[in-house]
Amino acid sequence: MVLNKKYGRTVRTSLRRASLAILAGLTVALAGCAVTNTPAQTGPIRIVATTTQLADFSRAVAGEEGIVTALIRPNQSAHSFDPSARDLVAAGEANALVSNGLGLEEWLDSVEDASGFGGTLIVASAGVSLSDDDPHVWTSPRNARIMVANIVAGLQSARPDLREAFAANGAAYEAQLGLLDEWATEAFASVPAAKRILVTNHDALAYFVNDYGITFLGSILPSLDDNAEPSAADVDKIVSKIRASSASAVFSENTVSAKLATTIAREAGVAVYSGEQALYADSLGGPGSAGATYIGATIHNVTVLVTAWGGTVPPLPEGLTS
Numbered sequence: 103m104v105l106n107k108k109y110g111r112t113v114r115t116s117l118r119r120a121s122l123a124i125l126a127g128l129t130v131a132l133a134g135c136a137v138t139n140t141p142a143q144t145g146p147i148r149i150v151a152t153t154t155q156l157a158d159f160s161r162a163v164a165g166e167e168g169i170v171t172a173l174i175r176p177n178q179s180a181h182s183f184d185p186s187a188r189d190l191v192a193a194g195e196a197n198a199l200v201s202n203g204l205g206l207e208e209w210l211d212s213v214e215d216a217s218g219f220g221g222t223l224i225v226a227s228a229g230v231s232l233s234d235d236d237p238h239v240w241t242s243p244r245n246a247r248i249m250v251a252n253i254v255a256g257l258q259s260a261r262p263d264l265r266e267a268f269a270a271n272g273a274a275y276e277a278q279l280g281l282l283d284e285w286a287t288e289a290f291a292s293v294p295a296a297k298r299i300l301v302t303n304h305d306a307l308a309y310f311v312n313d314y315g316i317t318f319l320g321s322i323l324p325s326l327d328d329n330a331e332p333s334a335a336d337v338d339k340i341v342s343k344i345r346a347s348s349a350s351a352v353f354s355e356n357t358v359s360a361k362l363a364t365t366i367a368r369e370a371g372v373a374v375y376s377g378e379q380a381l382y383a384d385s386l387g388g389p390g391s392a393g394a395t396y397i398g399a400t401i402h403n404v405t406v407l408v409t410a411w412g413g414t415v416p417p418l419p420e421g422l423t424s
């Protein structure tokens with residue numbers, strides 16, 4: 103069962119209806135009825151987070167007091183979600199459900215209903231200044247700090263007995279994000295503005311680009327959704343744009359096949375960064391990868407971009423750990 107998010111496209115109504123029917127059936131099988139659960143108020147806090155980044159923020163805030171389940175898996179698109187029975191059980195037991203908001207998780211109501219979720223719903227993007235309708239707010243470390251503050255407040259409301267631990271862990275992690283932002287600012291400052299030209303698979307880095315004075319030339323997929331498919335005309339357009347610019351590379355993303363990016367880079371006569379050098383945008387990487395955490399993924403992205411553009415990557419500040 104796949105619950106898809108499509109920007110500006112016809113929603114696959116029949117598929118959606120079928121998915122909801124399956125979800126509803128699963129709920130009956132799991133819980134026996136559609137009641138709203140009352141989460142336990144003792145022991146560790148149980149948190150379900152929609153995206154890999156929100157799960158990482160939640161782990162940082164909850165620390166040893168938390169058991170965190172991420173719904174979207176490492177290296178998976180953040181624009182569709184295929185819930186397993188285990189995901190619904192975790193949501194049914196959760197004290198808090200951490201969401202991005204801004205229309206990213208169109209499937210969230212279905213998961214709440216199907217799981218009998220009865221905890222605190224946290225919308226982590228609340229209070230972030232928005233650029234257009236783009237939900238990818240987390241790519242900016244400055245926005246990440248706002249999201250972490252929202253998670254702290256939400257978890258404190260879900261489990262007041264643990265509020266001091268959440269405040270202390272949240273403050274320590276926000277300080278790390280501050281160091282990350284200062285380091286990234288210094289790294290990008292080593293590249294002349296005219297060389298900071300970004301071409302990616304899909305338009306996921308608007309907030310990151312705004313923070314660091316990067317010009318976003320365009321994306322291979324003409325959409326905010328990495329499930330979209332470009333037409334031949336879209337491909338020709340981006341190739342012409344790259345040729346007419348001073349862009350030196352195309353950057354693939356970890357959640358998308360690099361095939362198209364490779365073809366386009368070849369046609370435009372520029373380098374392609376893919377595989378282990380792909381950027382982490384929609385999802386973090388798996389355990390042990392450079393992008394296993396939000397801080398690690400951002401360090402990776404900054405390093406790949408600054409190196410590709412001929413800049414100098416400064417040493418990591420003392421106290422910043424990925």
Ligand SMILES: [Zn+2]
Pocket residue numbers: 180181238304305306326327328384
């Ligand atoms: Zn995306």
